[in-house]
Amino acid sequence: MKNSLRFTNAIKRFYTKMANSKFEYVKDFETQEKLLPNSWIVVRIDGKGFHKFSTKHNFNKPNDTRALGLMNRAAATVMNEYKDIVLSYGVSDEYSFVLRRQCPLYNRRKDKIMTYLNSLFTSSYVYFWNEYFHDVKLKYPPSFDSRIVLYPTDENLRDYLNWRQADCHINNLYNTTFWSLILKGGLTNCEAEQKLCGTDSAHKNEILFSEFGINYNNELDLFKKGTILLRKNIKHPLHEKSRQVIYPFHEDLIRDTFWDKNTNILPGQVSQEFDYSSVDRLPELVLKQLHLSDKVIRPDESKDVAKE
Incomplete structure (x- = not known):
């Protein structure tokens, strides 16, 4: 028994020595990108192939409160773990996490911040799936991409958030009109696309009200904002x-x-x-x-x- 233990320890010492000498040079190929100090860090996570994913899992159109609730739950999990996040903004299959300017998280290493937030969000989305989709089996794992953008001023940060919320309104108005034409108007996808081609917001609002009795202003703020x-x-x-x-x-x-x-x-x-x-x-x-x-x-x- 003692001889076996000595042999095992000798093998460990041998490989430790080899790793610290002959092979350790490969660490030189690793790069570490540190984010600029005194700047807002925004991590934006976006669903990959979620048009197909939502179809496979029978999401309600144009908006599914279950899916939005699940996104919010996953984002809240990330916020509870990372206290440097001062605000998060989510719409559809996308979430933006705003980390304070002086955030020291992981010594501001870009790869660490981006991958840890993204992996926790994705795993939380899967973990809480059954709480929101009780009767829908998860057919395959969802995936999300992520990116980091730095904003040097408060104005830049506000403009970023303004952009995302304006985009939310534009997309939701289009989707609400598009799916009304299909589900209530009996049009095909191609016919609905053709009818909406070149229309502005006023025209879409008119279609919703005149053809379907829908006042877009009465839609849930969850969907619009x-x-x-x-x-x-x-x-x-x-x-x-x-x-x-x-x-x-x-x-x-x-x-x-x-x-x-x-x-x-x-x-x-x-x-x-x-x-x-x-x-x-x-x-x-x-x-x-x-x-x-x-x-x-x-x-x-x-x-x-x-x-x-």
């Missing part, structure tokens, strides 16, 4: 102790009103107090973080629930 995830300190509905949660908002990012309310974002302060007493219903995403049943939905009901 996307989801903004912010880290907020709220009072627990039952015991009123302060809890930090990832809270979803569906608001206009482009106007100054949003930034006047959320003054912590640009200075890089990760969290802010939030009074949710004016809302009718706590978002499902928040309830899940608080480990509460969806029966606890209104702040004015929480005291009654606590007594029961």
Whole structure:
């Protein structure tokens, strides 16, 4: 037994010596790109081949609240792990994570930040699939690509977010009209594309209202504006102790009103107090973080629930 152990240790020493001498030179081929300091880091994650994926898994058209809820859940998981994220913005199969300017995460190594956030998001999407698609089996693994973009000024960052939200509106108006023409108007995909070719926003709104009685302004803000995830300190509905949660908002990012309310974002302060007493219903995403049943939905009901 002792001789066998000595032999094993000798083999280990031999290979350790070889690795540290003869073969170690291959490490010189590795490169490390560090992100510029004092700049906003945006990691944008985007679904690969999600048109096919959504078809295979029977997503509702033009918007599937289950799919959007799952995207938000995966993004919240990433935010809970990485406290340097001050804001996340999601629409469709895309999410952008904004890390504060002075973020020291992984010594600002680009490959580490990009791959770790992307892998956690993707694995979370798969992990929570059954919570949102109860009766739909995951037929094959989804995949997401990711990229990092640096923005040197607050104005650049705001313009980036404005661009993504404007894109959300444009795409959602098109998709809402396109699928109305198909599902309600009986057109084929090609016929719907031809009818919408060259139309502007006003024309699409007119088609929705005149042909299908749909007032686009009444569509859910979740669809029209996307989801903004912010880290907020709220009072627990039952015991009123302060809890930090990832809270979803569906608001206009482009106007100054949003930034006047959320003054912590640009200075890089990760969290802010939030009074949710004016809302009718706590978002499902928040309830899940608080480990509460969806029966606890209104702040004015929480005291009654606590007594029961």
